[in-house]
Structure formats: C-alpha cells, structure tokens
Amino acid sequence: MxxxxxxxxxxxxxxxxxxxxxxxxxxxxxxxxxxxxxxxxxxxxxxxxxxxxxxxxxxxxxxxxxxxxxxxxxxxxxxxxxxxxxxxxxxPLLDALKPGRHIHYRCVASAVRKPGATTRAAYNLPAVVPLKGTAAAEWWMRQAEKTGITAHTAHHEPIDPVNSPRPGDDRRAPRIRHNRTRFEGTATVTDPDLLRTKIIEGIGRGKPYGCGLLSIAPARRPA
Structure with a gap:
C-alpha cells in the first residue's frame, strides 16, 4: 500500500x-x-x-x-x-529508514497521563490528565523510545488547545479538550520497523484535530 x-x-x-x-x-x-x-x-x-x-x-x-x-x-x-x-x-522515506540513521523530527501531540483508579480516587483526578511544560516534555521522551528513536534534542512549545465535539449528535454535550504541544528536535533511529508503524499510525490522542502526525527528515550526524 x-x-x-x-x-x-x-x-x-x-x-x-x-x-x-x-x-x-x-x-x-x-x-x-x-x-x-x-x-x-x-x-x-x-x-x-x-x-x-x-x-x-x-x-x-x-x-x-x-x-x-x-x-x-x-x-x-x-x-x-x-x-x-x-x-x-x-x-521512499519510509523505505530508507535504517538503524543508526540521524533524523530531524516534528510532532504536535496531545500529551496526557491516565492515572489508575486508586490514584484517581485519592486525588479526585479525571480519567485523563493533560500534561504541560516539563511533564509534557518527559512524556515525549517516553513516547520517543516507544517510537523506535532515541532523541538527542527535544524542544517543546505549547500551542492553542482544541475543544472537539463528542461523538454523536448531542451538541449540548461538553466538548473534549485536547491540550497540544509541538515537539521537535534530532534523534537516532533505533528500530526502523517500529518507527514506520508509528509514523503511519500517529502518536497519542486528538488525531482528527491536528495531533499525532510525526514528520521526519534526514539530519547530520551529531557532533
């Protein structure tokens, strides 16, 4: 395909x-x-x-x-x-991925944490907790490892959130809020097959609303 x-x-x-x-x-x-x-x-x-x-x-x-x-x-x-x-x-870009290849990456993602039932009850937390700042950056570094890359540099910048409609026809239902952060930097490919899968599938939540697309491009070998 x-x-x-x-x-x-x-x-x-x-x-x-x-x-x-x-x-x-x-x-x-x-x-x-x-x-x-x-x-x-x-x-x-x-x-x-x-x-x-x-x-x-x-x-x-x-x-x-x-x-x-x-x-x-x-x-x-x-x-x-x-x-x-x-x-x-x-x-051609997907086929050229090899272990050890250095890349630039960019991704706008909705960084979240899903606390367990005990933690939610103890701290009165929702099922999905949006992450910002350092917590979002740490989330991205974990995602990078799960994506088949090792990030060398990682810059993060919050962008405007999006409030998306809930599924169904009830316009009175509260909208779903997606906090969004732009992540970009350089990395080394560690698992090309996993990286191809993540590029195709996307990363995280909010994919219909501008989140999850991981873009890569060749980069110079880090000094």
Whole structure:
C-alpha cells in the first residue's frame, strides 16, 4: 500500500480558507476540510480507513497543512481558489529508514497521563490528565523510545488547545479538550520497523484535530 504525503497551501485571499484557518474552532473546520479530500463512501470511520493525519503549520506565506494518508487526496474536491495541493509518495522515506540513521523530527501531540483508579480516587483526578511544560516534555521522551528513536534534542512549545465535539449528535454535550504541544528536535533511529508503524499510525490522542502526525527528515550526524 502506498502512503502519501501532501502539502496544502491555503490561499489567504479565499474566505473559506481564512475561516478554516482562524478562530477557536479552526482544528474542527480543518478536520472537515481535510476529510473532504477523500471519498465519501468510506464507512463509519473514514479517517482511520484512509490513515489520515494532518498538522497545521504557520509559515511566512500563511497556513500550510501537512497531510498524510494511505489514499491519495483529490485536489479537485477543494473549493475553487481554496489553495494548492502538492502530493508525493512517502514510501521512499519510509523505505530508507535504517538503524543508526540521524533524523530531524516534528510532532504536535496531545500529551496526557491516565492515572489508575486508586490514584484517581485519592486525588479526585479525571480519567485523563493533560500534561504541560516539563511533564509534557518527559512524556515525549517516553513516547520517543516507544517510537523506535532515541532523541538527542527535544524542544517543546505549547500551542492553542482544541475543544472537539463528542461523538454523536448531542451538541449540548461538553466538548473534549485536547491540550497540544509541538515537539521537535534530532534523534537516532533505533528500530526502523517500529518507527514506520508509528509514523503511519500517529502518536497519542486528538488525531482528527491536528495531533499525532510525526514528520521526519534526514539530519547530520551529531557532533
């Protein structure tokens, strides 16, 4: 199965693109826009079926979406003038992964801790506790080991959280809050097969709303 990597450059002159890219509900609008690039008859969970992950990035020229999937996105499904979509195969990069290879990485993730029932009762904690700052950075270092890489550098920066709708049609139900942190740095590949799996599957929660996409690129050997 071919895996695809696409860059969607939003046109700042397009009203629909501006609406999707701004405001507190932007991740929800972008999720719907990204999924509109794929066939409609995809069953109850089209994001999982097509392996769709995405990340929004602010650039000097505006918002770009990095989109990954196992089905090639169709630029013809975008509104006229919405933006430019460029797609290439991700497979050469995945096939080139070897133990000891040095890489740059970037990932926006929702770092959380899931305390056990006894801890929740003792401290009156929710089932899922969002992590920030040092706790989020430590979470990422644990995730890196589980992803098949050893991180040499790890920078973290909080970005705006997203409040996503709960499944179902009840709009009155409280939304699910996803705190988000951008992690980036350099690492060495330790387990290429595990890394390929994690790149394809994504990392953590909030995947429909711009979390979980792990991007890598070759890096110089650390000094």
């Amino acid at each position: 071919t895996h695809w990597l696409a860059r969607l450059t939003l046109n700042p002159q397009c009203e629909q693109a501006r609406r999707d890219a701004t405001g507190p509900d932007s991740p929800v609008h972008l999720h719907r826009r990204v999924m509109s690039l794929y066939p409609d008859d995809a069953g109850p969970d089209p994001r999982a079926r097509f392996g769709v992950l995405y990340r929004a990035e602010e650039t000097p020229t505006g918002v770009h979406l990095i989109i990954q999937s196992n089905h090639r996105p169709d630029p013809g499904r975008l509104p006229h003038g919405y933006g430019t979509l460029v797609t290439s195969s991700l497979d």
